[in-house]
Structures are given as structure tokens and as C-alpha cells.
Amino acid sequence: MTCWPKCNVCVLEARIVPACRADDIKLTSSLRGTTTEQQQQQQNHRILERPDHPCLLVRVETEFGNDITVGGEVVQDAFIDDGSLGPSHKVLCELVDDDVDKAGGQYFVPIMGIDESQLDNIKSGETTLAAEGAVFLDGALQIPADAQIEYGTIDDNDGRRLRQKRRRSLSTTGTKRVLVIRVNAADTSTSATISELSNNIFGTYGDTVTMKSQYNQCSYGKLQIEPFVGRTETGVYVNGVIDVNIGNTMNGSDRTDIESAVVVAAKNKLGNLRDDYDHVMLCLPSGSSSNRWIAYAYVNSWLSVYNDRWCQKLSTQVHELAHNFGLAHSGSGGISYGDKSGMMGYSYNEDDSPKQCFNPAKSYELGWYSDKVVEWDPLSQGTWVGTIVGVSDYGNKQIANSKVVVRIDRGGNDLYLGYNREKGMNSGVKANGDQVTIVEEDEGYSKSNFIAGLNPGKRKTFSNFRNSGRTLFVDYISTDSSRNEAKVAIYFDDCVYPGCCEGSLCETAPPPPTSAPTARPTARPVSAPTRAPVPAPTRAPVPAPISIANKDIKDSPIVDPILYEMVPNPKRQRAEYVEIYNPGSTKINLSDYQICFGKGTKTTTCDQLTNNFYLGSGEYYVLCRDQVFMEENNMLPAGRICHQDAGNNFMIRHRNQRVFLQRDNSPVDTVEITNANRNREKAYVRKGGCNTADTENSNDCWQWREPAMATIYGDDDQTLSEAGVEYDIQSLPPFDFGSNETYTIGDTAGDEIFWDDVDP
Known part of the structure; x- marks a missing residue:
């Protein structure tokens, strides 16, 4: 005799013994169309069908929610419900052969009489279940109390009499x-x-x-x-x-x-x-x-x-079919659908967008780029340096020796790196476009978690990597002029690349960068002196305001960079920046330099420019406040990159003050900012021909000029336009600027105010 404790139903020789109240057993579809008396009679004597085969355990992922807005996009929040709508995932039994007919024509049925925690670690579509005494009752597989349950796999059952049907392979090719x-x-x-x-x-x-x-x-x-x-x-x-x-x-x-x-x-x-x-x-x-x-x-x-x-909706179609292929969700910040860099995050109420693929962890699982995947264990293999391309350049034969995914072994919950290049089939990516993205994901069916999106010159640290006591760095060193290639280095804090390199790859690793990651801008509209110390770059991305070409700076024996341009008093202080130029003929390691502010000859605050960056001859380095803010809002012209200081502390604290460029705590160039209040929104620019750093009378070489670019808001969605963008606009915390004016950052995009078009 077999019993189900839920309603005290027992089976003896496959017939129900009516130990259960009539209202505890719902009528099945086979009873429809009969009289009440017949139904009662059949209910008390109906035959319970037993499955002939083990069922296949399959997980169901459900996306709940009402329309919400995330970053201006109408999306769906998968976990907006409070549990009243049901769990976001559950496990059902998939039936085969004649068991489908026994269950009323259903392929998938719920499992009753088993603790759901026993199903937490199943492999969906692979794990099988067979339970002694199980029967089909009310559209579910009912498992009796204390039943012996046997878990297996399709492979285990292929050779057994249970004849588990192997379906057509659901591979991703x-x-x-x-x-x-x-x-x-x-x-x-x-x-x-x-x-x-x-x-x-x-x-x-x-x-x-x-x-x-x-x-x-x-x-x-x-x-x-x-x-x-x-x-x-x-x-x-x-x-x-x-x-x-x-x-x-x-x-x-x-x-x-x-x-x-x-x-x-x-x-x-x-x-x-x-x-x-x-x-x-x-x-x-x-x-x-x-x-x-x-x-x-x-x-x-x-x-x-x-x-x-x-x-x-495109995103929903691709997302759900990817579940069929075995992919779990892509989360971020504790939100299971929060990673907007790929298709396993939110769904969007759009027919033909977003055009995007998958994050690095999901790309690794899908296996489409397996010939361009790196498996790397930093503890045993040491430093890794190489080029990562986006999925849109996977088939680009002109880019040699590139990778699409780098998997860093962490002994579980591994790291996955990719370059989220925003073009081609990935041109509509919702977040982290043209960034090196880092996600983590455990083995098996597992949600990935977004960790970071890096811009050139930025890096992510992982302390006490695998309990080694060492800090791992993932460093996005630079990109090429077309932004199709991202040079990335992976190293430890006790062997910082490029000054140090350990492991077999270092025998063939590329040397440190010899130039800044992008070509420098074209000529500024000022008088030109004799000739440049180095040839001009081959490509100038956009005409830049107040820029002077290499020919506008005379030959000089100096080996230090010079201050070149700054905006100390924009309408909104997040637009502050300082630009540095290398007028010499050799590259300069900017990690040796600090940017300082003060009065007279004394400095009050200093920030290290960078931890690791080489400024090539004739190249510019733009130091701004919040690199992520600027790039996420499309404020950079093509080919230009801004940087933050090593400690992310940079700000021009006072409009009228002295700016110092120092090396080893000694000034190599300085300028006094004067009349900033009367030159609001203007750039303070070094004059053509003033190539020599001057720590005493440098103001003779500087002038106020109008910027010659525009960054505007559209009237409809307040999205930043990409036309004519040049200045590095940044965010900053609230503080008092003096002159009876206090500026406080708000929560809306309307805080940014930008310059109108100005003829050079």
C-alpha cells in the first residue's frame, strides 16, 4: 500500500481507497461530461496511472513585472512581484512517450510530495527522476511519503529498460x-x-x-x-x-x-x-x-x-530562447536582470532593438568564439597581456592575435573579460558600450554578476586573489585609434606591468605603449612657428578647439610635459579639466607626475596623475573629474579619451589659483589662473610657441579663448547628442565655490549645461 499524506490518499493494487475527503481530490479532465453521481463513483474508483519512465527535470524561468523605466528605457522588472505571483523559477518533470498521454497530454507536470530544496542542484534538461510508487494525479506527478527517489541522467538511462527518450540535441550550433x-x-x-x-x-x-x-x-x-x-x-x-x-x-x-x-x-x-x-x-x-x-x-x-x-519584442525573443539553450540571467548590483550590457538582462518594449549580443560569461558558454578564448590562471601562469576585440570584430581578419573572451580562473565563480565594442550586431548595446567589461559566474547553470566596465587607463582590483595574499589587477591600458582593439594586462600588485612581467607569456609580450591610446587632435587656430619635433599623427579624429599642432611648438631639450589647457570656471563645475602636452621627442611616464593647486609658490593639494600611463611625443593627456560619467553620456569626440587621476580626487577647487605640474614633488611647469570670474565658460590656453616650462612667469604664455564645440540636449528625451562634442564634462560633489554662489548636484540630467557652437 502506498500513501500520500496531503489528503491521506492510499493506493492498494492501483485503486484508490477512499480515505480522502471528496473535496481534497479535484476531478481530472477524464471526469468532465459525466453526471455528479457518476463523477463521485468514478472519483472513488478511478485508476491512477503510474509513469513507465523516469521524467526529465527541467527548470522554468519566469519574468514577472509591470512596465517600469530604467535609464529612460521602458523595460520590465523581473522581481517586481512580492511572491504572490509565484516563484521566478521552479522545476517541473518533462514526460516522454506514453506518459504524456497518461498526464492528459501534458509534456511538463509539477512535482508534488517532494521538498523543493532537493531539486536545487539538478541540471535542467539532464537530470532524471524516478520515484517508487509515483502516480499521475490532477495534472501532477504525486510522490508518496517516504518514497525511494532515484536521480540519474539521460546517459544513465539510455541502456536501461526505462527507455528514457533522448531528444534532439539542443546545442548552440x-x-x-x-x-x-x-x-x-x-x-x-x-x-x-x-x-x-x-x-x-x-x-x-x-x-x-x-x-x-x-x-x-x-x-x-x-x-x-x-x-x-x-x-x-x-x-x-x-x-x-x-x-x-x-x-x-x-x-x-x-x-x-x-x-x-x-x-x-x-x-x-x-x-x-x-x-x-x-x-x-x-x-x-x-x-x-x-x-x-x-x-x-x-x-x-x-x-x-x-x-x-x-x-x-527582440530582447524577449532572444532572451527566452537563450534559456532554452541553457543560459541563466545576467545580474548587476543585486538585481537579477540588472546587467544591461547583454541580452540576458532586462527585456525592452522594442521591436527591433536593442541590437546586442551577450556578456563575456554567456559568450563563453555559447561557444561561438571558442577559438578566441583565453583560459588564464594568474597564480600559475603570471602576467597576461594581449588584445581583446568585441564580438563584432570576431571575424575581422585584419586584427591578428586578438581574443574575444578571457576567463580568469578563481577556483569557482570565475572572472570573464570582454570588450563590449559598440558596433555591428552589438551597435545598440544598452550599457557599457566600448568598455572592457568584467563579470563573474560560477559553474553550471548560474547567474552572472556584472562587476565593472572599464575605460582606457582604468583598472579593477581583486584583493587577496584566491587567498594568495596578492592583489590582482585587470588593467585596460589603451585602445587603438579606431577603438576596435582593447589592450589589456592582468598582473599582481607585486609585479606591476609594464615595469614588471612574470611568466612564460612575458617572453613574447608586447612592450609598454609608446604613445597615447588615441591620435591627438588637429591644429588649433593660432599662429604657427617653425617646425614640430616629431611627425604629426596620421589621423586626427575631429577638429579640436584652440588646439595647436606639433609645428606650433618649437624644438626643445626639455624632457617634462607641460600644462597646455584648462577650463577652471564652466557653467557647471563638472566640466573642469586640465590638459597636458608632451612637446619632447621621447615618451614620458606620467606616473612620476602630480597635478597640484595652491597660492604663490606653495601647493595645498596634489594628486598623482596616473598609476601607469606613457605619454608619447606630441600627444595630449586630458585629466578630468569623472571619466565614467563623461563616456556614459557620449561626451567624447571620436578618438579622444579622458583620464582620471590615480586616486580619483581631482578637482579645481578655486577659480583663481596657481596650478602646478610636479615631478618628484618639484614643479616642472606652473601657471596662475587669473580673471576666471570674468571668463566663465572659457578655456585658458597656452599660446603657440610657448613650449618651455616656466615656474615663474608662465602667465605671459597663456590666454583666454572661446571653446569651439557644442554638446546639447535633445528636446524629447534629454539624451546627449554626439555632434561636436569636445569638452570633458565631469561630475563632482556639492560644495561652495565662493563669490556668494553655491552649486549643488541634483539627480536629473538637467544639471549639465553645455556650450553653444562658437566659430573658431
């Missing part, structure tokens, strides 16, 4: 035939027509940005999504999308009940859904589960389900 089911319920239908769904998902009628195109481009053709076209086993012709009718009403219904009804109706109309198609997408009408859900998918499996309009 090859051609996948997809069936899309549009649903007509009793009271409403899916909003999009068959033609609209076909166009949105497959591009049948000319849509160029679709689930099909995005997977094809991100995988470089290694994964092809195609609509199922042809006749089903029941003789019905399908051209990718087909209507299925159900008798249920959507309003007030539960989404899982609607899914069950659609699966039964589709199976009756089309045949075996699991075995005849690689993936099936159910597009349900709106109205179920209070409409507070977006979509859900079965992990490492074949089925995904969408709430009406979300079946048309």
Missing part, C-alpha cells in the same frame, strides 16, 4: 526549426497577426532586425534560426506560424492553465510538439495571471511562452 503558435481564446486573441509575428521573429516580410538575424549575426552563422515550413505529421501545412484555438477565457485565468490548454490543442492539431520541432514558441493573448508577467522558458529544453505583445 546548427539549424534550428522553430514553430510559433498564435492563440485564439474564447474571449480574445493574440494581438499580432500571423504575418506580423512571422516578420518580427523570422523577417519573412523584410524586417531586418529579428530573432533570426540577431542569432545568425552574433554566432557568425554557427546558429541558424529558421521557421518550420512543411506539413506536420497530421497533414497540416505550416509556414512558421500557425493559429491554435482554445475554449478557455483569458480574463481571470492562470497562465499555466492556458499553457496546458494550448499544448493539448496544438498536440491534437499538429502532432508531437517536442519531437517534430526544435523549439516551440507559444504567443498567448493578454489577460492571464493579472497580466503581470512577460514570458517564461524551459531551461535547456524546447518550449517558451510569451504574454501577447512580448512575443514581438
